[in-house]
Structures are given as structure tokens and as C-alpha cells.
Amino acid sequence: MIVILKPNPDPVQAENLIEWIKGFGLDIHTSQGSTHTILGLVGDTTVIDIDLIRAMDIVEDVRRVQEPYKFANRKMHPQDTVVELENGTKIGGGHFAIMAGPCSVESEEQICLVAERVKAAGAKLLRGGAFKPRTSPYSFQGLEDEGIRLLLEAKRHTGLPIVTEIMELSQLDLFADVDVIQVGARNMQNFSLLKELGRTNKPILLKRGLANTLQEWLMSAEYVLAGGNEQVILCERGIRTFETATRNTLDLSAIPMIHHMSHLPVIVDPSHATGIAWMVKPMALGAVAVGADGLMVEVHNDPPRAKCDGAQSLTPDAFDDLTASLAAIRPGLLDE
Ligand code: PEP
Numbered sequence: 305m306i307v308i309l310k311p312n313p314d315p316v317q318a319e320n321l322i323e324w325i326k327g328f329g330l331d332i333h334t335s336q337g338s339t340h341t342i343l344g345l346v347g348d349t350t351v352i353d354i355d356l357i358r359a360m361d362i363v364e365d366v367r368r369v370q371e372p373y374k375f376a377n378r379k380m381h382p383q384d385t386v387v388e389l390e391n392g393t394k395i396g397g398g399h400f401a402i403m404a405g406p407c408s409v410e411s412e413e414q415i416c417l418v419a420e421r422v423k424a425a426g427a428k429l430l431r432g433g434a435f436k437p438r439t440s441p442y443s444f445q446g447l448e449d450e451g452i453r454l455l456l457e458a459k460r461h462t463g464l465p466i467v468t469e470i471m472e473l474s475q476l477d478l479f480a481d482v483d484v485i486q487v488g489a490r491n492m493q494n495f496s497l498l499k500e501l502g503r504t505n506k507p508i509l510l511k512r513g514l515a516n517t518l519q520e521w522l523m524s525a526e527y528v529l530a531g532g533n534e535q536v537i538l539c540e541r542g543i544r545t546f547e548t549a550t551r552n553t554l555d556l557s558a559i560p561m562i563h564h565m566s567h568l569p570v571i572v573d574p575s576h577a578t579g580i581a582w583m584v585k586p587m588a589l590g591a592v593a594v595g596a597d598g599l600m601v602e603v604h605n606d607p608p609r610a611k612c613d614g615a616q617s618l619t620p621d622a623f624d625d626l627t628a629s630l631a632a633i634r635p636g637l638l639d640e
């Protein structure tokens with residue numbers, strides 16, 4: 305981090321600033337230009353509040369030369385992280401996995417039938433919401449504990465690992481046998497939840513917030529990593545823009561950029577990104593083309609009667625067609 309002082313700074317204020325910075329355990333290299341004094345901060349500057357320095361009277365500007373995320377930073381960890389599930393399924397570093405299933409778990413018949421079909425089509429994980437973050441309090445809120453029980457039933461049935469969303473800390477005990485804990489877009493910055501998940505040994509699927517930058521997203525991943533849990537999978541699920549033709553705008557540029565910024569695997573959810581079933585396949589193909597490490601796709605046995613997100617849900621037949629197309633453009637992809 306470099307701090308540029310205004311011309312002719314008050315020497316007492318400058319000395320106070322330098323002492324304050326040194327109090328964080330940092331060294332300072334001072335360079336005196338013809339008009340400006342530049343302080344180069346050496347050490348772990350992640351502890352410093354950049355806005356606090358910027359607000360000081362004698363400071364003209366502050367620039368970070370190093371990103372505020374450490375554990376998530378590719379510079380600190382050049383090799384790709386490979387997240388490995390209990391059954392040996394791997395995601396990242398050349399390993400590709402599709403997570404598929406209904407938006408919400410609705411019944412044993414529904415979840416078991418969808419699980420069998422998505423497994424047969426090449427999915428490696430079963431998704432399904434038990435706790436649903438709905439915009440309206442009058443919409444279906446999920447089967448909650450019973451939904452988790454039914455997911456575990458489908459797991460026993462098919463052998464597919466399961467991924468499901470946690471909405472608050474008090475639910476954590478229910479996730480003991482869940483393979484991947486999902487943190488939804490609306491909770492991406494629930495920092496107390498992220499801290500607690502950092503203390504677990506479960507892989508965490510961290511969805512991008514509705515209007516969050518890539519740096520904010522990586523800072524949220526940082527919370528989990530800093531707690532000691534290195535198994536984080538990022539999921540791009542579309543962001544809010546001015547466009548209304550699609551539910552969200554799928555930011556495919558996030559995939560190569562995240563791979564550049566971080567070593568963490570990143571997957572794409574074309575279902576929530578578009579909100580439209582027929583758009584899921586072209587965007588999934590695009591996601592694979594830009595290097596996504598996997599996909600999360602909503603599949604429902606009877607989309608018109610789905611309790612949640614029917615409009616964006618593929619039928620099992622349409623999911624068969626999607627995975628066949630993926631295998632056609634990238635032979636071997638589903639086995640990577
Ligand atoms: C979901 O995957 O079920 C979900 C609610 O997604 P998001 O958090 O991306 O809206």
C-alpha cells in the first residue's frame with residue numbers, strides 16, 4: 305500500500321500518521337519527491353482501514369498495490385485448489401462436476417426421481433433446497449428439516465453427494481451429513497455465518513451476491529479460508545443490472561477473471577442467472593467454453609407444478625439433452 309501525502313504536510317501530523325501505521329507492525333519507506341511525499345507500507349496491510357487513511361487531512365490518496373484477500377489470492381497459492389468430496393468427487397484444477405436437482409425438495413418421490421435421472425445423465429451431485437430464501441414471506445419456504453431428511457434419503461438411494469443451502473447458524477447441526485453446504489446469494493455477506501463455516505470441515509459452495517464485485521466475493525471466501533476451511537467453491541449465478549429480459553445478467557467474464565485472481569474453483573448456475581429454462585443450455589455451453597469448473601442446474605420432474613422456480617427448471621429429458629451436448633462439445637468432460 306502506498307500513501308501519498310498532500311504537498312507540504314504538517315510535520316507533526318505526518319509523524320503521527322507514521323507512528324500510527326507502525327503501530328500495526330508495518331515498516332515504512334519514505335520517498336520525497338519535488339512536491340509530494342510518498343509512504344510505502346511494507347508488511348501485512350490487510351489490517352489497515354484504507355478509507356480511514358484516505359480521510360486524513362494530510363493524505364491526498366492511498367493505493368493498494370496488493371489485494372486485500374490473502375488466502376484466496378492466486379499469488380499466494382499459484383496451484384488450483386481441488387475440492388474433494390467424501391466419495392472422491394473432485395471439483396477444480398481440471399475436474400468438472402455438475403450439481404443438478406430441483407430448486408426445492410418437495411416430496412420423497414420428487415427428489416428420488418429427479419436424483420435418479422440427473423445421476424443417469426452425468427450429474428455428480430444432487431442439489432435441492434430445504435431452507436429457501438424467498439423474496440415473499442407468503443411463498444413456499446421449503447420443507448426445512450424434513451427436506452434435509454429427504455435429500456439424505458435420495459443420497460442413500462443413488463449414492464449422489466448432496467448440496468443444500470444453509471440460511472442461518474442455528475441450522476448447522478442439521479447439515480452434519482450434507483456433503484456441500486451452500487451459502488446463497490442473499491447471504492454472501494453474512495459474515496458471522498461465513499466465520500462459523502470456516503470452522504467446519506465441509507466444502508462450502510459460495511454463491512455470488514446479487515450486486516457484489518469479484519473482490520467482495522473473494523473477501524467473503526476469505527472469511528471461510530481464514531477460519532481454516534480451505535474447501536470453497538465459488539458459484540456465479542448472475543448479477544443485477546439494468547436488463548429485465550432475463551432474471552439476472554450472467555457475468556461469464558467472472559470465470560476467467562476469478563481464475564486469474566484466485567485459485568478457488570468457480571462454477572456457473574445458468575438457471576438463476578437467466579430465469580428461463582430454454583436459456584439454460586446455451587449459457588451452460590458458454591460457461592464450459594470460458595472454463596467453468598462445473599455447473600449448478602435446476603431440474604424438476606414437473607416444472608409447471610414446481611413450488612419454486614418452475615420457469616427456469618429443466619425437465620429430466622431437457623437435462624439429458626444438455627449433458628449430451630456438453631459431452632459432444634467436450635468429449636470426456638463429464639468424467640473429468
Ligand atoms: C438456490 O440455488 O436455490 C438459490 C436460492 O440461489 P441464489 O442464492 O443464487 O439465488
Ligand code: MN
Binds near residue numbers: 407408576602612
Ligand atoms: Mn431456485
